[in-house]
Amino acid sequence: MAGTIQQRPVRDEHTVGELVGQATEQISRLARQEVALAKEELAEKGRRAGVGGGMLGAAGxxxxxxxxxxxxxxxxxxxxxxxxxxxxxxxxxVLFAIAGVLALTGRGQLRRATPPKPERTLGSVKADVEEIKGRAHR
Known part of the structure; x- marks a missing residue:
């Protein structure tokens, strides 16, 4: 049997290094997506606050x-x-009626824009953390 070559069996499993690399890449991608979502949500709230502030200025x-x-x-x-x-x-x-309507509408806009925290993104991050915890315990 001097001429036989031993071949290693092909494995479907990944090495620890490969798994760590994949996990790192996935976590990095997830973090980038969450940051993008937070930016989008804060921009939306900023626009709403701008409209509310403009209406309050007009009311004044x-x-x-x-x-x-x-x-x-x-x-x-x-x-x-x-x-x-x-x-x-x-x-x-008439002028006071207009001022009153603008003030109430502007106040409503400001209430919807505050506090300036990305609530949907925070909920998404919490769900991601729970998912990761759940997978880690399996």
Missing amino acids: AFGYAGLLALAATGIAALDLVLPLWAAALIITG
């Missing part, structure tokens, strides 16, 4: 205009010219 501007109109109404009322102060009072009421 309309509120200021309302105060000016209210002052004009007071002056017109002292003048006792009914059509003038009535018109000024109507405009004042």
Whole structure:
């Protein structure tokens, strides 16, 4: 049997080094995906906060205009010219109504945007950790 060559049996199993390499690559990919998801979620919340802040700014501007109109109404009322102060009072009421609607809408937008933490991403990371723990115990 001097001419026979012994062959190693082919294994389907991976070495520990290969398994560690695969695990490292998978964990790295998972971490990158979670970071991308967190960035996307925070950008969405930032846009919503921007809209809410803009609406609150507009509410402030309309509120200021309302105060000016209210002052004009007071002056017109002292003048006792009914059509003038009535018109000024109507405009004042409309401006305050607009300011109120904008303030309530803007506040609602800000509440949905805060706190600025990526809640869906945190839930996804927790689920990933539980999955890894579950596989480690098998």
